[in-house]
Every structure is written in structure tokens, then in C-alpha cells.
């Protein structure tokens with residue numbers, strides 16, 4: 001089969017490789033669509049080899065079950081689904097509480113194994129997955145379904161964790177209208193009564209946010225925090241969802257979040273928000289506000305995201321590429337030229 005593989009730092013190759021063998025508790029999935037995520041770019045730019053053998057990228061996977069492991073119960077060939085990307089232990093304290101996205105088996109700050117970022121992923125004709133990671137999608141279109149596995153899941157999880165703050169009359173700020181941000185705008189509109197303000201450095205991305213239901217778009221710049229305070233009677237945003245995670249966006253969040261508000265860091269830009277302990281009237285961070293570094297989501301977040309997509313409340317903006325053109329698609333993403341999500345079709 002063909003697979004898009006990382007063979008060294010900055011080196012992506014379409015290679016002919018054997019179809020994966022599956023173990024007794026695995027499924028073999030025939031891939032129908034695989035989304036491209038910004039974290040694939042991070043992996044591509046890691047300056048050392050991630051592992052000895054080439055790594056097939058791809059953690060937003062949709063497809064059809066081709067073969068079922070001998071000990072798997074309740075699954076059959078031909079079922080359509082997507083892959084839950086947290087391949088967690090399933091038995092630690094966090095997993096049994098439903099928080100499989102922060103499974104403790106990997107360690108305190110690591111993440112659970114994820115296809116395409118450790119085990120081989122879905123930018124290939126076939127992929128081996130643990131049967132427990134398969135989530136049915138009914139008749140949802142594969143190209144729509146694939147990005148739900150991360151763009152949908154991670155956005156939904158960040159928003160679900162701030163739902164207490166997002167009361168009617170509140171304001172939610174979404175920074176970065178890329179693959180996740182444009183999905184987050186729709187999830188906010190579908191699941192909360194908050195006013196949604198989009199922030200981006202590109203007018204085109206703000207136009208996409210408006211198409212997705214944002215009430216207002218702000219071009220990122222020196223006056224953005226002041227503009228958010230101005231629109232919220234000086235109180236600030238009840239929740240700020242940062243899909244960039246750079247120093248500038250962290251600064252914006254610190255300067256614009258409300259007292260008792262929620263700052264959620266989802267983007268992996270390495271930004272460090274400056275949060276200082278200090279008396280009332282001190283600089284920056286307001287009383288009661290929380291910050292959460294948000295990774296992936298729970299299984300129920302994923303199922304709810306699929307529910308939004310299947311009922312037409314969430315529609316991912318797609319740019320379709322053949323698997324062979326994956327390198328070009330990643331280059332376009334790197335240059336900020338993808339509208340919504342790039343999806344590869346093997």
C-alpha cells in the first residue's frame with residue numbers, strides 16, 4: 001500500500017509499504033480520508049528522528065473496517081467510522097473517570113499514544129488501530145468525518161470545559177481561525193448562547209469565521225485586547241480559546257479574559273502567558289480566572305462532535321488533496337493558505 005511517511009527531519013515521502021498486520025484486539029481500517037493538522041507540521045519540523053523506522057503521519061482518520069482481530073467483539077467488516085486519537089490505557093484513575101485524554105500511563109506531562117505521532121497513522125491506504133478506538137459515524141461523509149477526530153474533538157473539549165462561563169450575554173473569543181478555530185466557532189454557536197468574537201491576522205480567515213457564525217471578527221493587532229474590553233463593558237471575555245498558543249496570543253488572552261473567566265490554550269505555539277500573583281488593581285490576570293492547557297478530548301466529546309456534524313450543526317470547511325499531494329498540502333498549511341482543513345484521500 002501507499003503511505004505518506006516521515007523518513008527524517010523535514011523529509012516526507014510517499015512510500016510503498018506492506019499493509020499492516022493486526023493483532024487479536026485490533027482492526028484493520030481501509031482509510032477513506034485523513035485530515036492534516038498543524039501538529040503534523042510540528043512533527044515534520046522536529047530536528048531529530050522521531051523513531052528509527054519511517055513514521056506514517058495522520059491522526060484524523062476516517063474509514064471502513066476491512067478486517068477484525070480474532071478477540072474483538074461487536075465490530076464487523078464494512079462498518080464506517082473514525083478513530084479516537086487517545087490510545088490510552090483505559091484503566092488508570094483518569095481513564096476510568098472518562099478523562100482518557102489525560103491518561104496517566106504516559107506520564108504527568110506526556111500524552112497518550114496517538115496514531116501518526118508514535119504508532120503509524122492514517123495517511124495511508126490502510127491503518128492498524130486498537131478496536132477500542134473505533135467510533136461509528138453512521139452515514140456521515142468521510143471527508144467531513146475525518147477532521148472531527150481532532151479539530152472537532154479538541155475544540156469541543158475546550159468549549160465543554162468552559163461551559164459554566166458561557167452564559168447568555170457572555171462573550172467568547174476564538175483566536176486563530178484555522179482547522180480548529182473555524183470548527184470552534186460553530187460549536188460555540190451550536191452549544192452556547194455566547195456572543196462569538198473571532199480574532200485572526202488574516203481578513204480571509206475572519207471572513208471564514210463569519211461564514212461559520214461568528215458575530216464579529218477582529219484583525220489581531222495592538223488594539224485587540226482594548227477592542228474586546230470595549231465590547232464587553234470593560235469586563236472582558238468570559239472565555240478565550242487560543243488555537244495559536246504563541247506569546248502574542250497568550251498576552252492577548254491575559255489582557256482580555258474576564259474575572260472568573262476561562263483561558264483555554266489549545267494551540268501548541270509554545271506561548272507562555274504571564275500570570276502573576278498580586279493584589280487587586282495589579283497588572284494583568286483578573287481574580288478567579290482559570291487557565292487550562294487543553295489536549296484532545298474525551299470519548300463523549302467525540303461522540304457529541306459527531307452528533308453535531310451528523311445533524312448539520314457543524315460543517316468542516318474542506319480542501320481535498322490526493323494522498324500523493326500531501327507534501328504540497330502541508331506546505332500550503334505552513335504558509336497559512338488552507339481555508340479550514342486540508343484532507344487527504346488515498
Ligand SMILES: [Zn+2]
Nearest residue numbers: 037038039150
Ligand atoms: Zn492534531
Ligand SMILES: [Zn+2]
Nearest residue numbers: 089092095103
Ligand atoms: Zn489511562
